[in-house]
Amino acid sequence: FTQVLSLLMDLDPLELPCVPLSDKEALPNSSGFYFVTKGATIIYLGKAENLRERWKYNRHHREIDCISLGANQLNYFAVDEEPDILAAIEDSIIKNNQPEVGSGPVRLENKRLKD
Numbered sequence: 001f002t003q004v005l006s007l008l009m010d011l012d013p014l015e016l017p018c019v020p021l022s023d024k025e026a027l028p029n030s031s032g033f034y035f036v037t038k039g040a041t042i043i044y045l046g047k048a049e050n051l052r053e054r055w056k057y058n059r060h061h062r063e064i065d066c067i068s069l070g071a072n073q074l075n076y077f078a079v080d081e082e083p084d085i086l087a088a089i090e091d092s093i094i095k096n097n098q099p100e101v102g103s104g105p106v107r108l109e110n111k112r113l114k115d
Contacts, residue, residue: 014040016075021067024055024074031086032078033093036062036071042099043071047090051076 013035019026021036029052036044043066048054055063055074079086 011077013037013042013045013075013077016077018073018075021072021074025052027052027055027074027076028078029053030078031080032076033086033090034077035075036066036099037073037075038070043069044099045090045093047086049086051078 014037016035018037027034029050031047031049032051033047034045034051034054035042044062046054046062054060
């Protein structure tokens with residue numbers, strides 16, 4: 001836990017592997033953290049037990065918010081950790097990065113946007 005948290009706090013999310021938001025199926029089938037970005041700005045971040053499953057088929061509950069703010073890519077950091085460890089680390093990286101989306105209401109209209 002401490003080693004992964006320390007690594008995540010020290011790295012630049014924009015230097016991580018990434019895929020265009022329109023190509024979410026290219027994400028790996030592994031647990032990890034994702035950073036939705038627009039240029040050099042982190043719009044949203046979170047954790048997933050399976051990165052590809054979390055984002056495929058436009059299923060993410062914050063996708064509309066991210067797209068409306070101009071987000072265009074998903075940077076990710078794959079890890080092999082238990083779900084409760086992922087949650088603890090997620091809380092820390094949210095506090096450290098303070099993303100634009102995350103504390104407000106979720107917009108659910110037009111859930112099935114085309115990429």
